[in-house]
Amino acid sequence: MEFGERVKAVRTGAGLTQEQFASRLGVTRQAVSNWENGRNLPDIEVVIAISQTFGVSLDELILGGEDMTRKTGEQNDMADKLIRDGSEGRWMRMSLTMSIVGAVLIVVAAVLAVVAEISVSYVDASGMLHEDFWLVPVSYACAAAGVLVVLANFVAQLRRRKRLTGSYGPLGR
Structure with missing residues (x-):
């Protein structure tokens, strides 16, 4: 599951619209839409806010939860972004x-x-x-x-x- 799909699962699991989800995080609805559609990724501060606000572990949100091992050739967009941001x-x-x-x-x-x-x-x-x-x-x-x-x-x-x-x-x- 890609990061955008995980964000959408968190949002729908909380029963929120994109607008409500964005409001709770202090971002725009367009930002949430871009995350969910894989067009953009949030900054680490927003990822932490999602984790704290909705009770989702960072491992689950960033790496994909239970099965956090990468399959050969599979990319983890959020983990790669965090590595790039740190660099x-x-x-x-x-x-x-x-x-x-x-x-x-x-x-x-x-x-x-x-x-x-x-x-x-x-x-x-x-x-x-x-x-x-x-x-x-x-x-x-x-x-x-x-x-x-x-x-x-x-x-x-x-x-x-x-x-x-x-x-x-x-x-x-």
Whole structure:
């Protein structure tokens, strides 16, 4: 039994119309119709709400109940969606972290460049030059590292998009 059929069985078992079922879950009737007809799948929060509201175990709702083992070649659409969503969440967190690290490195580079520009260099009484010479190369290194991290993140996103969709997006066909 597909996920949509399980949702429909829960709804009809409770004696509810799609409209009433949707109202209890805080979604639209069209969303319920799409789930039942296999056109769309709900988010995990909604699946949990269905489980709690109608007293159905998550195993039964997601995996299909008593016989939860997959037959060869049989797909479990909801379980696959949950796996994809988890993978997507991890990917998004990693991508966000890379973007933040790159941005921080670029900001640090800019701050070091400004400090190098306004720092005072002088020659003391013994003829020794005093200056913060290390600021400029460290600034360049931070800028280069920041740009590399942001560029690596961009390339990784393009490769992931290519792997998932078969194209690099609207311009990359």
